[in-house]
Amino acid sequence: xxxxxxxxxxxxxxxxxxxxxxxxxxxxxxxxxxxxxxxxxxxxxxxxxxxxxxxxxxxxxxxxxxxxxxxxxxxxxxxxxxxxxxxxxxxxxxxxxxxxxxxxxxxxxxxxxxxxxxxxxxxxxxxxxxxxxxxxxxxxxxxxxxxxxxxxxxxxxxxxxxxxxxxxxxxxxxxxxxxxxxxxxxxxxxxxxxxxxxxxxxxxxxxxxxxxxxxxxxxxxxxxxxxxxxxxxxx
Amino acid sequence: xxxxxxxxxxxxxxxxxxxxxxxxxxxxxxxxxxxxxxxxxxxxxxxxxxxxxxxxxxxxxxxxxxxxxxxxxxxxxxxxxxxxxxxxxxxxxxxxxxxxxxxxxxxxxxxxxxxxxxxxxxxxxxxxxxxxxxxxxxxxxxxxxxxxxxxxxxxxxxxxxxxxxxxxxxxxxxxxxxxxxxxxxxxxxxxxxxxxxxxxxxxxxxxxxxxxxxxxxxxxxxxxxxxxxxxxxxxxxxxxxxxxxxxxxxxxxxxxxxxxxxxxxxxxxxxxxxxxxxxxxxxxxxxxxxxxx
Numbered sequence: 001x002x003x004x005x006x007x008x009x010x011x012x013x014x015x016x017x018x019x020x021x022x023x024x025x026x027x028x029x030x031x032x033x034x035x036x037x038x039x040x041x042x043x044x045x046x047x048x049x050x051x052x053x054x055x056x057x058x059x060x061x062x063x064x065x066x067x068x069x070x071x072x073x074x075x076x077x078x079x080x081x082x083x084x085x086x087x088x089x090x091x092x093x094x095x096x097x098x099x100x101x102x103x104x105x106x107x108x109x110x111x112x113x114x115x116x117x118x119x120x121x122x123x124x125x126x127x128x129x130x131x132x133x134x135x136x137x138x139x140x141x142x143x144x145x146x147x148x149x150x151x152x153x154x155x156x157x158x159x160x161x162x163x164x165x166x167x168x169x170x171x172x173x174x175x176x177x178x179x180x181x182x183x184x185x186x187x188x189x190x191x192x193x194x195x196x197x198x199x200x201x202x203x204x205x206x207x208x209x210x211x212x213x214x215x216x217x218x219x220x221x222x223x224x225x226x227x228x229x230x231x232x233x234x235x
Numbered sequence: 236x237x238x239x240x241x242x243x244x245x246x247x248x249x250x251x252x253x254x255x256x257x258x259x260x261x262x263x264x265x266x267x268x269x270x271x272x273x274x275x276x277x278x279x280x281x282x283x284x285x286x287x288x289x290x291x292x293x294x295x296x297x298x299x300x301x302x303x304x305x306x307x308x309x310x311x312x313x314x315x316x317x318x319x320x321x322x323x324x325x326x327x328x329x330x331x332x333x334x335x336x337x338x339x340x341x342x343x344x345x346x347x348x349x350x351x352x353x354x355x356x357x358x359x360x361x362x363x364x365x366x367x368x369x370x371x372x373x374x375x376x377x378x379x380x381x382x383x384x385x386x387x388x389x390x391x392x393x394x395x396x397x398x399x400x401x402x403x404x405x406x407x408x409x410x411x412x413x414x415x416x417x418x419x420x421x422x423x424x425x426x427x428x429x430x431x432x433x434x435x436x437x438x439x440x441x442x443x444x445x446x447x448x449x450x451x452x453x454x455x456x457x458x459x460x461x462x463x464x465x466x467x468x469x470x471x472x473x474x475x476x477x478x479x480x481x482x483x484x485x486x487x488x489x490x491x492x493x494x495x496x497x498x499x500x501x502x503x504x505x506x507x508x509x510x511x512x513x514x515x516x517x518x519x520x521x522x523x524x525x526x527x528x
Contacts, residue, residue: 049414095404
């Protein structure tokens with residue numbers, strides 16, 4: 001479904017990605033692991049069109065998207081819950097979710113999807129009129145994911161959904177990621193530092209180191225891999 | 236008491252002109268963090284254009300045409316002058332607006348000359364003053380105030396209930412996230428400039444009958460408008476309106492009940508601003524800007 005091939009990208013003089021290749025098959029959950037600064041978020045930014053690759057290609061369902069504007073990429077079915085949540089803190093929960101569906105014009109289905117988001121995250125429904133900045137960290141993360149779902153994506157990009165959350169909440173959010181994948185058929189590309197959690201839901205994993213793919217394997221094999229265990233799983 | 240109410244009413248009329256200009260400043264500032272120093276001159280230019288229209292058609296047609304032209308000019312300025320310098324240092328766009336200030340002033344002076352020109356009042360409330368009890372309130376002032384209120388209500392409805400209005404608010408808050416939502420951020424910035432120029436045009440047309448239409452008609456007003464915007468918090472449209480009205484009323488009352496021989500209304504108005512900013516550095520309704528690095 002998504003094919004990132006030999007992508008290089010930089011912020012000014014700083015090279016963030018040096019020839020990254022990642023493949024995400026339709027219907028799967030793929031995890032990208034790696035330390036801070038390994039290029040995980042940069043890869044997602046490149047896929048969403050926020051960071052233009054200097055070399056390499058990104059294809060989505062056979063179509064090249066690495067020269068498309070971010071709004072086109074949302075329209076063809078890729079949405080992202082970005083690093084640090086990036087919710088609109090001064091807007092209400094409801095307004096944040098409406099913005100998630102900004103590129104859509106199918107009013108009726110937007111309403112259904114809204115109900116679906118509220119069924120995944122009931123707390124968002126209860127607080128729909130509240131300013132998003134007043135939500136707790138976990139609720140903000142839910143809002144960020146819910147907002148990305150409102151775009152009706154076929155590929156969902158998630159950047160560190162577990163960051164700063166209590167273990168119980170992390171589990172809850174990963175359960176929903178699994179539900180979204182299994183029931184709604186949404187393919188998920190997941191960037192995580194919490195390798196444990198990520199490899200539990202993903203079928204396949206990549207390990208990024210300083211802007212390059214150091215290793216890629218099935219999630220099961222990665223969990224067993226000695227070096228991955230030492231570096232990312234902590235046992 | 237009668238005079239007091241009368242002076243408050245007059246203050247509200249001048250205040251609503253400050254409020255509209257301040258609103259124009261805020262519309263640009265909150266999405267780009269650029270203070271448009273040419274805001275007053277832009278309003279002056281569009282008021283001259285309205286004056287040209289007025290020689291050929293009736294007031295409201297000229298009014299709306301001038302607003303349309305202002306929308307277009309605002310959009311054009313953003314696209315042609317501001318967009319190229321946006322990525323550079325913060326000071327660059329500000330310098331551009333300063334240059335624009337001089338340029339617009341010279342162009343209007345060249346096209347229209349330096350003599351002040353008469354400009355008609357809002358023809359909404361004609362005739363003598365309106366008597367409310369013992370108080371006479373000038374109908375022209377009511378016209379100014381009502382026009383300003385209508386503009387503000389329209390803007391409020393636009394920002395609260397339309398998709399584009401919501402997208403503009405989102406863009407003002409977080410551009411990266413807005414792009415991820417599929418919002419075309421560049422278009423929103425253009426629209427912000429366009430709307431700002433249009434609101435400024437209305438302010439100019441309301442001010443022109445009071446201060447007379449001339450190239451320097453905005454010099455006195457724009458200073459108060461900037462002050463009103465700062466008083467309100469620079470990022471808050473509602474704050475700009477409150478700031479403008481407060482300033483207008485305070486200034487007018489200070490001039491009326493001035494015990495001294497010299498004019499102290501300016502001093503008192505600015506004293507109040509300083510006091511507000513000492514107590515609330517972000518202005519009446521401004522939010523503290525948190526910079527995430």
